[in-house]
Amino acid sequence: MRNPSRLHVPRTPARPGQAPDFSYVELSPAGAVARPEITAKSRDIGSLALELVRVLDDAHEAVGPWHPHLDEADLQIGLRHMLLTRFYDERMQRTQRAGKISFYMRSLGEEAVSVAQCMALRPADMLFPGYRNQGLHITRGIPLVELMCQLLSNTRDMCKGRQLPVMYHSRPGNIFSISGNLATQLPQAVGWAMAAAIKGEDHIASTWIGEGGSAEADFHHALLFASVYQAPVIINVVNNQWAISTFQGYAGGEQRSFAARGPGYGIAGIRVDGNDFLAVYAVTQWAAERARKGAGPTVIELVTYRAGPHSTSDDPTRYRAKDEPEHWPLGDPIERLKQHLIKLGAWTEARHQALSAELEATVVSSWKEAVTYGTLNEGPRLDPDLMFEDVFKEMPANLQKQRALMRAEKG
Amino acid sequence: MAQMNMVQALNSGMDVMLGRDPSVILMGEDIGYFGGVFRTTDGLQRKYGEHRVLDTPIAEGAIIGAAIGMAVNGLRPVAEIQFADYIYPGFDQIVSELARLRYRTAGEFYAPVTIRTPCGGGIRGGQTHSQSPEGIFTHVSGIKVIMPSNPYDAKGLLITAIEDDDPVVFFEPKRLYNGPFDGDPTKAAVPWSTHPKGEVPEGHFNVPFGKADVARSGGELTIITYGTMVFVAMLAAATAGVDAEIIDLRSLVPLDVDTICSSVKKTGRCVVAHEATRFSGFGAEILSVIQEECFWDLEAPIQRVAGWDTPYPHAFEWQYFPGPARVEAAIRSAMEPA
Numbered sequence: 001m002r003n004p005s006r007l008h009v010p011r012t013p014a015r016p017g018q019a020p021d022f023s024y025v026e027l028s029p030a031g032a033v034a035r036p037e038i039t040a041k042s043r044d045i046g047s048l049a050l051e052l053v054r055v056l057d058d059a060h061e062a063v064g065p066w067h068p069h070l071d072e073a074d075l076q077i078g079l080r081h082m083l084l085t086r087f088y089d090e091r092m093q094r095t096q097r098a099g100k101i102s103f104y105m106r107s108l109g110e111e112a113v114s115v116a117q118c119m120a121l122r123p124a125d126m127l128f129p130g131y132r133n134q135g136l137h138i139t140r141g142i143p144l145v146e147l148m149c150q151l152l153s154n155t156r157d158m159c160k161g162r163q164l165p166v167m168y169h170s171r172p173g174n175i176f177s178i179s180g181n182l183a184t185q186l187p188q189a190v191g192w193a194m195a196a197a198i199k200g201e202d203h204i205a206s207t208w209i210g211e212g213g214s215a216e217a218d219f220h221h222a223l224l225f226a227s228v229y230q231a232p233v234i235i236n237v238v239n240n241q242w243a244i245s246t247f248q249g250y251a252g253g254e255q256r257s258f259a260a261r262g263p264g265y266g267i268a269g270i271r272v273d274g275n276d277f278l279a280v281y282a283v284t285q286w287a288a289e290r291a292r293k294g295a296g297p298t299v300i301e302l303v304t305y306r307a308g309p310h311s312t313s314d315d316p317t318r319y320r321a322k323d324e325p326e327h328w329p330l331g332d333p334i335e336r337l338k339q340h341l342i343k344l345g346a347w348t349e350a351r352h353q354a355l356s357a358e359l360e361a362t363v364v365s366s367w368k369e370a371v372t373y374g375t376l377n378e379g380p381r382l383d384p385d386l387m388f389e390d391v392f393k394e395m396p397a398n399l400q401k402q403r404a405l406m407r408a409e410k411g
Numbered sequence: 412m413a414q415m416n417m418v419q420a421l422n423s424g425m426d427v428m429l430g431r432d433p434s435v436i437l438m439g440e441d442i443g444y445f446g447g448v449f450r451t452t453d454g455l456q457r458k459y460g461e462h463r464v465l466d467t468p469i470a471e472g473a474i475i476g477a478a479i480g481m482a483v484n485g486l487r488p489v490a491e492i493q494f495a496d497y498i499y500p501g502f503d504q505i506v507s508e509l510a511r512l513r514y515r516t517a518g519e520f521y522a523p524v525t526i527r528t529p530c531g532g533g534i535r536g537g538q539t540h541s542q543s544p545e546g547i548f549t550h551v552s553g554i555k556v557i558m559p560s561n562p563y564d565a566k567g568l569l570i571t572a573i574e575d576d577d578p579v580v581f582f583e584p585k586r587l588y589n590g591p592f593d594g595d596p597t598k599a600a601v602p603w604s605t606h607p608k609g610e611v612p613e614g615h616f617n618v619p620f621g622k623a624d625v626a627r628s629g630g631e632l633t634i635i636t637y638g639t640m641v642f643v644a645m646l647a648a649a650t651a652g653v654d655a656e657i658i659d660l661r662s663l664v665p666l667d668v669d670t671i672c673s674s675v676k677k678t679g680r681c682v683v684a685h686e687a688t689r690f691s692g693f694g695a696e697i698l699s700v701i702q703e704e705c706f707w708d709l710e711a712p713i714q715r716v717a718g719w720d721t722p723y724p725h726a727f728e729w730q731y732f733p734g735p736a737r738v739e740a741a742i743r744s745a746m747e748p749a
Binding site: 128158159160167169179194196198205218222390392396397 | 468
């Protein structure tokens with residue numbers, strides 16, 4: 001049927017039944033992108049927002065000016081955190097399927113984003129995550145049991161049963177609360193960074209949003225304030241190609257990269273291979289140093305791929321080509337770092353198997369412990385009285401009255 | 412004690428807090444160099460510097476979002492939204508974030524943000540510079556909602572708001588900035604210097620939240636109101652010749668149910684008045700509380716006076732405004748024998 005309208009509708013590369021097509025993803029060869037000085041003016045480095053910073057080449061060698069020259073031990077730690085994130089995700093996905101938790105969101109294929117970025121930041125830097133950044137918690141050493149208890153809304157739930165699963169937070173870990181409303185954390189991260197600057201501290205803030213969520217006004221608010229006040233903040237756009245069923249073109253990625261939003265506001269923008277642990281680390285380290293030196297904020301677009309469903313409530317076979325994940329041109333972040341370590345002579349298949357077995361056992365034993373503190377359906381339960389606490393610092397009379405009424409309902 | 416109008420009293424409250432607490436900062440559109448479109452922050456940037464009194468871009472969502480982040484990082488931001496009518500771009504940050512942060516993190520994170528915003532009509536502001544949206548915020552769990560009616564309360568309540576660890580939306584009835592306006596626009600303006608509540612201490616003092624003020628004691632009828640309508644109620648009661656007890660709520664959340672109910676139990680007759688639109692307005696909550704707590708003490712149906720359920724029209728401002736005639740008619744209805 002002929003369509004007389006001149007309205008442009010973004011063309012989704014491949015729907016079910018069609019061949020996967022990632023020809024729209026613009027790639028640069030590993031090592032090809034220049035690394036500017038930390039203090040470079042954003043207007044002089046605009047091309048960084050369009051190129052793709054990559055360190056690992058097809059032969060698993062680290063090449064080019066962005067090579068971060070990390071110790072082998074640090075690379076092994078990175079691999080360990082990514083693997084643990086993946087095993088945790090796999091297990092929690094299955095527990096949701098078994099009806100033990102109500103909801104879950106995996107970060108399958110995107111593990112390098114949280115793990116490498118977190119490792120490039122300092123412990124006192126404040127993180128304002130999105131909902132697919134569990135790797136931040138794992139990298140900051142939050143015990144799996146703590147995360148699992150949140151998923152279970154049990155007696156040790158950090159949120160006291162008030163939040164949907166995966167909406168973690170950690171005050172001691174300097175990881176802010178996940179909202180559930182998209183992009184609200186971005187202007188908050190900028191405000192946090194502004195406060196650090198006002199107080200004369202050298203801590204920085206880093207925040208994450210998907211490319212889909214970057215369509216929200218809060219993303220633009222954050223860039224505006226970050227630019228106006230040159231706040232020490234890193235704004236990360238995790239471009240995993242899909243916002244549930246709409247591909248990144250619907251968030252505005254068809255005409256221009258998400259990193260290029262930065263230069264539009266006078267902020268440095270860098271596009272990086274999000275599945276290249278070394279490149280993600282190097283770019284984050286660059287942006288962090290830039291922020292800490294007072295040279296301004298950075299927008300980092302992490303080009304990656306959501307290899308799994310959006311959440312346990314989602315079925316991607318209904319809207320994207322079935323074998324799309326296997327065709328993603330930037331591979332898998334864990335496999336790539338593993339092969340690099342093997343190439344360096346710092347890793348073997350046998351060590352990988354042993355580490356995998358150890359981490360899987362950690363996940364299993366953590367789960368066994370977590371369920372002893374209660375599940376949704378059985379075991380110890382949170383006291384429903386808790387629902388009336390923390391609305392305000394002190395409970396007002398109307399809530400005290402309602403708490404008494406609820407107790408009476410229980411009989 | 413000093414003579415202050417409401418703008419000066421608010422300015423003094425912020426001055427006192429900026430001086431006492433280095434974590435207090437002000438932010439908003441035109442508030443710094445210029446001192447605010449209503450002059451409320453006049454001189455404060457000069458005194459405390461550009462890092463503590465921040466001019467911001469015209470982006471209310473960003474102002475409130477950034478204020479939350481600052482508060483999480485140990486500051487006590489006082490954010491001005493230039494008109495209450497402009498607060499809606501920040502609505503999600505207030506409702507979904509500011510109001511719920513303490514709750515959703517079980518107390519681990521909280522954001523002591525005060526949002527100041529001028530509200531109400533009577534200044535020829537049309538439908539985008541006249542609204543009274545307090546009822547939209549009283550419906551949200553987790554924020555305190557305040558509206559003073561005079562300079563003394565304005566300063567004392569603002570200091571309490573800034574010191575409070577919970578978020579506060581602080582409405583300033585802008586028609587009262589310069590004097591106790593009684594709802595008759597044909598009269599000459601009366602300055603605060605003629606009113607005892609224009610006497611304001613220069614230093615630090617608190618007016619507590621959750622405590623209504625009995626603006627006038629009386630025995631025949633209770634008028635429950637706040638903001639601009641306090642003075643309209645005074646005039647209307649005098650015209651009607653009724654010995655009314657006039658309660659100025661000041662604090663809508665938390666609400667002083669005891670003061671409301673003890674007065675209604677005493678008089679048995681009640682008028683509830685606010686400038687905001689009637690349907691689903693905060694007055695409906697007051698009526699409901701009285702019905703639940705004081706039903707057997709009532710001698711007559713409770714009367715409600717409010718703005719009409721239309722946007723605030725520019726050309727028909729005084730036909731829209733719930734002025735003394737509308738309040739007087741309600742008083743007379745409430746005074747009818749059973």
